[in-house]
Amino acid sequence: MANKFELIEKYLIKFLQQETFKTSLKGAVVGLSGGIDSAVVAVLAKKAFSENLLAIMMPSLYSSASSIEDAKELCDKFDIRYEIEDISNLLRAYKANENSTPLRVGNFSARMRMSILFDISAREHSLVLGTSNKSELMLGYGTWYGDLASAINPIGDLYKSEIFEFAKFLEIPKSIIDKPPSADLWDGQSDEEELGYSYAQIDEVLINLVEHRLSLKEMFERGYKKELVQMLQDRIYKNQFKRKPPIIAKLTNRTIGYDFLYPRDIKV
Numbered sequence: 001m002a003n004k005f006e007l008i009e010k011y012l013i014k015f016l017q018q019e020t021f022k023t024s025l026k027g028a029v030v031g032l033s034g035g036i037d038s039a040v041v042a043v044l045a046k047k048a049f050s051e052n053l054l055a056i057m058m059p060s061l062y063s064s065a066s067s068i069e070d071a072k073e074l075c076d077k078f079d080i081r082y083e084i085e086d087i088s089n090l091l092r093a094y095k096a097n098e099n100s101t102p103l104r105v106g107n108f109s110a111r112m113r114m115s116i117l118f119d120i121s122a123r124e125h126s127l128v129l130g131t132s133n134k135s136e137l138m139l140g141y142g143t144w145y146g147d148l149a150s151a152i153n154p155i156g157d158l159y160k161s162e163i164f165e166f167a168k169f170l171e172i173p174k175s176i177i178d179k180p181p182s183a184d185l186w187d188g189q190s191d192e193e194e195l196g197y198s199y200a201q202i203d204e205v206l207i208n209l210v211e212h213r214l215s216l217k218e219m220f221e222r223g224y225k226k227e228l229v230q231m232l233q234d235r236i237y238k239n240q241f242k243r244k245p246p247i248i249a250k251l252t253n254r255t256i257g258y259d260f261l262y263p264r265d266i267k268v
Contacts, residue, residue, distance in 0.1 A: 005169035009044065012154045016048040019152045020127050027052025027126040031117050031147075032074070032082065034067035035182065036163055037155060038131040039074050039172045044154055045129055046078050054124055055082040058113045060091050062105075066179065073173050083120075087112050110146025118149075127151035135160040135199060138206055139232065140239020141191070148242060159206065160199040197228055205232050 020028060028045045032038050032055040045053045057071050068084070075082045090112050091105065100108070117128045130150025132142050134157055142148040155163065160181070167177050181191040181199065192198050205224055208214045209232065214222075219229045241247075245257060254260045 003169065005166050008158075008166065009047075009170070012044050013048045016045060016129075016152070016154055020049070023127065023151075025125055025127055027054070027124065028129050029054050029056060029117055029121040029124055029126045030129040031055075031113055031131065032057050032071045032080075033131075034064075034070035034074075034176065035179075036167050036172065036176055037133055037160075039071075039176050040163055040167050040170060041129050041131045041155055042074065042080055043078055043170050043172065046080050051081065052126065053080060054120070054126065055080050056117060056120060057082060057084045058087050058116060059084070060086070060109055061088045062091075062109070064182070066175070070173065070176050070179070073175060077173060085116050085120075087116070107143045107146060110143035114146050114149050121151075129154065130156060132156060133158055133160050133163050135203055135206060137243060138210060138239075139195070139202075139235045140242045141195070141235075142242070144242050159203045161203040196231075201228065202232065205229055209233060209236070 016028065020026075027049040030038060030042050030045055030053070032042055034057075042053070042055050055071070055075060057068055059068055071082070074080065087109060091109060094100070094108055095105065114128075121128045128149075128151050130148075130153030132148055132150075132153060133155050136142050137148070137156055155166075158166065164177065195202065205219070205228055208219060208222075208224075209229070216229060216233065220226060248255055248257055250258055
């Protein structure tokens, strides 16, 4: 019997190819942070597009020392083309005019990186690939129109805990798999410290809430921490707007997002 992740790999490679070629574009651009999510996407895209994949590393003055090293190690191992676009000067210019908080600087960094990716994708005649996993998407743990933006996302239906398993299957370098999850948006930033729980704890609850549709009462009866369950449910509902395109006020019979729902591969 085929391994679960062997089947997922084959499906996602085909998904990337089909969804990209529908647009008449030939390849993809991906932001490579040195983290596990973008590493998994980059390896899948390399298998889907070969030389028509370009990885972009976008360090800043807040990036950890290992970020570029780990990203380069991945590119060397899988023969991935890459460019480096340092965003430090963009951040310095922004901070010179604003008394910013770390969160605002982090969001600005994410949006600048996505702007660079979309600009390079136009030059390369390629699509920008998303690197947000299902745990992040459900919790809204990402920057709106920053790292949450993309043309297509191959890993958005895989929970973070599954990403770790998938990365091992894909033989992602151990230096990437073993590092603590971090968006690397400011010095010392840690995903799990911000959320207050490990991804293993979070995903176990999310799977029961989202996939198995258990009620809060059922979750509490099974012994899950009330604070954790309530926090996750609140974040799921609060951040629904991040998972949807802009809401359009309905004025006609066929409004985009309401009645006019044709996918791009069906002709009107």
